[in-house]
Amino acid sequence: MKKRAIFILLLAIILGVITxxxxxxxxxxxxxxDEAAQGYSAYSILKTGKDEFGLPFPIVFRSFADxxxxxxxxxxxxxxxxxxxxAFTVRLPSFLSSILTLPILFLLIQKLTSGKQSGYWLSSLSVLLxxxxxxxxxxxxxxxECNVALLIYLLGIYLFYLGLKKPLLLIFSGVVLAVALPAYHSERLLVPLSALFFLVRFNKVLLKPTHLRFALTGLLLAFLITLPLLTIALTPGFLARVNTLAIDPAQNLPGVITGLSGLSNSALNSGFFLRLKDFLALYLAYLSPRNLFFLGDSGPRSSFPDLSTFFFWxxxxxxxxxxxxxxxxxxxxxxxxxxxxxxxxxIPAALTRDPFSTIRALPLVIPVTILISLSLIDIWQRLKTSLRRLLGLAVFGLLLIYSxxxxxxxxxxxxxxxxAADWNYGWQQVVEVINKNTDSTLPIVIDNVRTEPYSQVLFFTxxxxxxxQRENFEVPLSEYYTNLTRQTTKKIGRISLRxxxxxxxxxxxxxxxxxxxxxxxxxxxxxxxxxxAEIKYPDGSVAFRITLTQPELNSATIK
Structure with missing residues (x-):
């Protein structure tokens, strides 16, 4: 059975790499x-040790003041x-994290099922799905970032469970989980909740003399790793995403019950109760079969067309x-x-206003996949005859091919x-035209009224x-994390974005x-x-036009 499980793991990794x-x-x-902004920030760090705003090795990156x-x-x-x-380079960490998650999940399930035969089935089928x-x-x-964060989070959990038998690994678990904290916003909440879960569940083991010093060492190192983040934890910069996405207590919340008065009105129509109802509605949406298997995420960059988060079957x-x-x-x-x-x-996703955000709820993919695997194994075990199992395998194989x-x-x-438009297609082609088909002595103006393509222009040029850094100023470096003022007019050599x-x-x-x-x-x-030149989307519609002014032909009155 172990050899079969390893074979399925290898098959899963191959399929994972292909897909x-x-x-x-x-x-x-x-x-x-955002992809271009992260790529250029990394490029700026590589070349100068500073981000594009001139701050050496930021704790969080200012970017679009998000x-x-x-x-x-x-x-x-x-x-x-x-x-x-x-583009390949900036997407590569997410690809590698996605692939490495497969063996980590396999090993984690193996560990938690103590190497039982059912554990081999569950681990191998889960990674295949x-x-x-x-x-x-x-x-x-x-x-x-959520994909990298998920890998680090799962690795930290796996090391913790290993550490229950080999206490030294508790140190590594603490370090890895501390790195997960700044990896993505959701992990800022998931990691502390996980630590609390482990402490409550395994307090007797962790408080043993054989484990306590390693657990405390891991906790200390985790604190030191997190310390830079804590120094800016109350700044507007660190809280920018929270303040932008969180349920606004000042907004007119839905669900007000009319016709109430007195104490019942104060209780049932209070801001706290209405926000609680809003949170619970958003929370339950993430467990809803309708959202998970049919509707999916409505965001065009956080979903595939005509496909939900899981297959309907x-x-x-x-x-x-x-x-x-x-x-x-x-x-x-x-x-x-x-x-x-x-x-x-x-929970982290339900604290935001979005009704179903797959980005913020990505860790949910793990338990749901395990649930589906548990069911498939149970049904397989109920197929007692060879013919039924052969038919079951055939149906499962056809479903995988369909998928x-x-x-x-x-x-x-x-x-x-x-x-393509949602993914800002066309800026690479625009830069190619600028480099090949324009007079290098003439200035260029790129309109940025409806979008801010400066990160793409920086990236592709x-x-x-x-x-x-010398030619563009936004805020003093002393106000990097506190001043959210934006300067949307940018100067990139002969290119002005305004x-x-x-x-x-x-x-x-x-x-x-x-x-x-x-x-x-x-x-x-x-x-x-x-x-x-005209840059067109894959569907043939116009994305961008590149034109040259001819002042000598224009009349004094601009039409």
């Missing part, structure tokens, strides 16, 4: 501004000298697995951890065709970070670049612009 590495860097088409988590960015830094600054999970694959093909196994997990109390520690992760993973075909259709074909001022800009011979709304065919005709 995540195929066209990595090319699909999704385009490079979203203050991105640091771990992913620092992981990109050593990859740039090897692979160059490209995870290798084909649309939810996990999506974040393994794109630059999202997995729904009955999810419900059956849930029942088995509650019923079978002899499953051991895997039952306790699965229940813990199932009910705790949605692979559905993934290819959604992730590669439909996603590229319909969602590989603009000198030291020069960019709104087009038509009257003034038409009087200067220069290039104007904008999307199909900023520079329409009517504007080109009326203002005597010379069309240099």
């Amino acid at each position: 995540r590495h195929y066209h990595l860097g090319l699909a999704p088409a385009g490079l979203y501004l 203050f991105k988590t640091p771990v992913y960015i620092y992981l990109i830094v050593p990859l740039i000298p090897i692979f160059g600054l490209s 995870l290798s084909l999970s649309p939810w996990h694959i999506l974040f393994g093909r794109t630059n999202f 997995q729904l009955p196994f999810y419900l059956h697995g849930f029942y088995l997990l509650l019923k079978k109390k002899d499953l051991g520690e895997i039952r306790n951890l699965t229940l813990f992760m199932l009910f705790v993973s949605p 692979l075909l559905k993934l290819y259709s959604s992730a590669i074909i439909l996603n590229e065709y319909y969602r 590989k603009f000198d970070p030291a020069r960019y 709104g087009i001022a038509w009257e003034a800009d038409l009087a200067v011979k220069q290039y104007l670049i904008g999307d199909f709304l900023a520079i329409s065919p009517e504007q080109i005709s009326n203002n005597h612009l010379r069309l240099i």
Whole structure:
């Protein structure tokens, strides 16, 4: 059985590599501004030891004043000298984390099932399903910190369980879980809750003399690693994402009950009670079969077209697995951890306003996958005859083939065709035209009224970070984490990123670049612009137009 389990693990890793590495860097088409921002921040750190705002080795990265988590960015830094600054490079840490999660999950389940035969089945089937999970694959093909954070979080949990038998590993568990804290926003809550869970569940073991000193050492090292983060924990920068996404206590919350008065009105229509109802509704949405298997995430960059977070055929196994997990109390520690992760993973996401955010709830993919695996194993064990098992394998094999075909259709074909605009497709092509088809002595204005493409321009031009730091000022470095003021006008060599001022800009011979709304065919005709190039999305619609002004042809009145 052990050899079979290892074979399935290897198969899962192969499938995981195929589904995540195929066209990595090319699909999704385009490079979203946050991906480019993280890539250029890493490039700036590599070249100057500072981010693009001039701060040496930030604790969190200012970027668009949303203050991105640091771990992913620092992981990109050593990859740039090897692979160059490209979309492939900035997505590579997420891909590698996604693949490494498979053996870590396998080993974790093996550990929690004490090497029993049922444990081999559960571990191997879980990683096989995870290798084909649309939810996990999506974040393994794109630059999202949540995938790296999930790997680190699972590794920390695995080391903790190993540490119960080998106390020295408790030190490593503390260190790894401390690194998970700044890896992504959700882990800032999940890690402390996990530590509390472990302390309550294993306090007798941890307080033994053989374990206590290692546990305290791990805790001390975790504190030291977390200390830089704690120094800015109350700054507007650190809290930027929380303040942007959290349920706003000042907003008009839904669910007010009319016709009440007195004490009942004060209690049932109080801000606390309404926010609690809102949180519970959002929380339960993450366990809803309707969301998990049919609707999925509505965000165009956090979902695949025509595909939910799990395949619809997995729904009955999810419900059956849930029942088995509650019923079978002899499953051991895997039952306790699965229940813990199932009910705790949605909490960080439910604290935000988004109704179903797969990014913030990614750890939930682990317990749900285990539930589905539990059900499949139970059904397999009920198939007593060889013929029934052969038919069962055939059906399961066909479902896996269907899943692979559905993934290819959604992730590669439909996603590229319909969602290129959502992934900011076209800026690489714009930069290529600038480099090859424009006069290097003329200035360029890129319209940024509807988007902020400065990170993509910096990324694809590989603009000198030291020069960019000198020529662009946003806030004093002493106010890096406290002042959220934005400077949206950017200067990148001869390229200015700002709104087009038509009257003034038409009087200067220069290039104007904008999307199909900023520079329409009517504007080109009326203002005597010379069309240099049109960048089109994969569906044939216009993404950007690159034009040249001709001041000598323009009249004094701008139409």
